[in-house]
Amino acid sequence: MKTDYAQLLDRPSLSFSRLLTIGFLLLAPLLLLGCPRGANKTDNANLVTPTTSSTPAPAYSGFDGERAFEHVRKQVEFGPRPPGSPELEKTRNYIIDQLKSYGLKVMTDEFHSVTPVGDRKMVNITAELPGDSSDVIIISSHYDTKLIKEFKFVGADDAGSSTGALLEIARAMAASNRKPRLTYWFVFFDGEEAFCFDWDQCHNPNLADPKTPLPDNTYGSRRYVAQLIEKKELKRVRAMILLDMIGYKNLQFGRDADMSTRWLIDIVWQTAKQIGYGNEFVDRPEGVGGDDHEPFVRAGIDSLDIIQLGSYEYWHTKDDTLDKVSAKSLKIVGDVLLASLPKIEERLANRSR
Numbered sequence: 001m002k003t004d005y006a007q008l009l010d011r012p013s014l015s016f017s018r019l020l021t022i023g024f025l026l027l028a029p030l031l032l033l034g035c036p037r038g039a040n041k042t043d044n045a046n047l048v049t050p051t052t053s054s055t056p057a058p059a060y061s062g063f064d065g066e067r068a069f070e071h072v073r074k075q076v077e078f079g080p081r082p083p084g085s086p087e088l089e090k091t092r093n094y095i096i097d098q099l100k101s102y103g104l105k106v107m108t109d110e111f112h113s114v115t116p117v118g119d120r121k122m123v124n125i126t127a128e129l130p131g132d133s134s135d136v137i138i139i140s141s142h143y144d145t146k147l148i149k150e151f152k153f154v155g156a157d158d159a160g161s162s163t164g165a166l167l168e169i170a171r172a173m174a175a176s177n178r179k180p181r182l183t184y185w186f187v188f189f190d191g192e193e194a195f196c197f198d199w200d201q202c203h204n205p206n207l208a209d210p211k212t213p214l215p216d217n218t219y220g221s222r223r224y225v226a227q228l229i230e231k232k233e234l235k236r237v238r239a240m241i242l243l244d245m246i247g248y249k250n251l252q253f254g255r256d257a258d259m260s261t262r263w264l265i266d267i268v269w270q271t272a273k274q275i276g277y278g279n280e281f282v283d284r285p286e287g288v289g290g291d292d293h294e295p296f297v298r299a300g301i302d303s304l305d306i307i308q309l310g311s312y313e314y315w316h317t318k319d320d321t322l323d324k325v326s327a328k329s330l331k332i333v334g335d336v337l338l339a340s341l342p343k344i345e346e347r348l349a350n351r352s353r
Contacts, residue, residue: 017279062172063338065331070165071098071328072247075143076154076322083113083191083219084120091143091163092123095188098167099127104172104186109227113219115148115195116202121189124220129173131180133199136184137344138240139337141166142192142220142292156325158315161247163188165330172338179346182238189292191219192244198350199290212245221292222304225299238348239264240295246333248312249326254277254286257303263347264304270347277332284312306333 074094075081081088092108099106104127112119125143141162154160161237170186194217196202203213211307216220228234241264246253255265272281287310293303 013213017233021086034219038180043198048150056337061327062175063168063331063334064143064172065168065327065329065334067171068164068168068330069247069325069327070168070326071176072156072160073322075160075163076156080148080153081145081155082193082195083115083122085143086326088144088190092125095125095143096296097164099125099170099186102127102171104170104174106130111223113191113223115219116204116216120191120219122219122223124190124224125188127170129170129180129184129186131183133182135348136183136185136235136237137244137341137348138170138237138296139166139185140189140221141242142189144190144193144220146193146316147195147314148197153316153318153320154322156321157247157312157320158245159192160322161245161325161330162243165243165246165333168330169334169337172334174278174285176225179247180341181349187224189218189220189224191223192217192221192292199303215290216292218292218295222295225295234299234301237296237301239249239344240293240296240301241337242291242303242307242327243333243337244291245304245309245312245315246258246306247325247329248308249324249329250311251308251326251329251332252279252311253306253308254284254310256307257290258285258290259290259294260304261297261302264302264344267343267347268304270339271343272336275335276340277336280329280332306337 033219075091078087078090081091095246096106096108101294106124107128109124109126110121111123112121142159143163145159146153166186174186194215196200196216199215199217204216206212206214209280227235255269257265269281269283272278286307288305288307291305291307293305296303309315314324
């Protein structure tokens with residue numbers, strides 16, 4: 001039976017509560033008519049999920065893509081930066097000055113390597129952000145460029161972009177009011193690139209085992225792992241995240257399923273989708289082969305390589321220049337990684353050794 005609202009309102013004996021009920025009945029159709037189609041449905045994209053122990057809220061913010069891009073520009077201005085060169089020395093001093101300005105403790109490890117072009121001085125750089133635990137998460141990049149004699153190679157994306165992003169990640173985390181659960185080492189490797197054009201083209205003699213020559217690449221990361229073992233600190237390192245070639249304006253990363261640790265890939269790629277970057281972190285293989293994460297993987301450390309290799313057409317060409325790099329791309333990578341770190345910390349905290 002339909003309700004006659006006019007007759008109800010004419011009654012003199014209506015109570016106040018009944019008047020409220022009638023008022024609601026009169027207004028309800030108007031409210032429904034005023035709602036846009038679909039507005040009563042939950043918008044999952046704008047839904048804020050309550051913080052739980054299994055899905056910790058992002059704790060780091062403030063990554064500035066323009067700052068990161070300025071670091072890339074500065075490196076490109078120095079010119080080609082192969083190991084042992086004056087240009088890499090200038091780059092190294094710039095990196096150290098920046099890290100110190102963030103209030104971080106900076107350590108360097110100078111060493112010499114036998115290479116196909118002779119003895120070369122190399123220097124790894126580490127900046128430390130102390131956490132509640134002495135256990136360590138490494139975030140890293142190499143900062144040298146490939147030695148190419150045929151043309152001027154400034155390596156804006158390889159590895160200017162990852163070095164610039166790592167500097168900005170270090171700044172943002174140091175500026176955060178949150179003390180991390182684990183200690184962070186921001187590591188800049190020297191000597192990632194092979195001196196011969198192809199990685200497998202040349203090898204170096206191994207005095208300890210002549211039957212197994214050493215590779216002509218990853219000098220700095222291999223040295224880093226060897227030092228961890230020598231100092232009995234290998235077990236402190238719970239995870240290693242490597243950035244390499246991450247600034248291309250047409251950004252898209254596949255998964256390094258061959259060597260990177262699956263759970264680290266999953267956290268970062270899922271986080272990227274959650275914050276709106278599923279088109280940049282896609283579910284396809286990325287053919288990487290070796291990189292600076294390889295010595296860590298071989299030493300039993302869970303590791304991840306974030307790299308755009310197969311779809312970067314300017315790799316190791318004279319056209320790997322500043323115009324190929326975008327501040328927006330740098331910010332996407334910085335935001336995704338910083339949003340992923342609390343989840344990585346949570347996973348490591350809940351995981352038995």
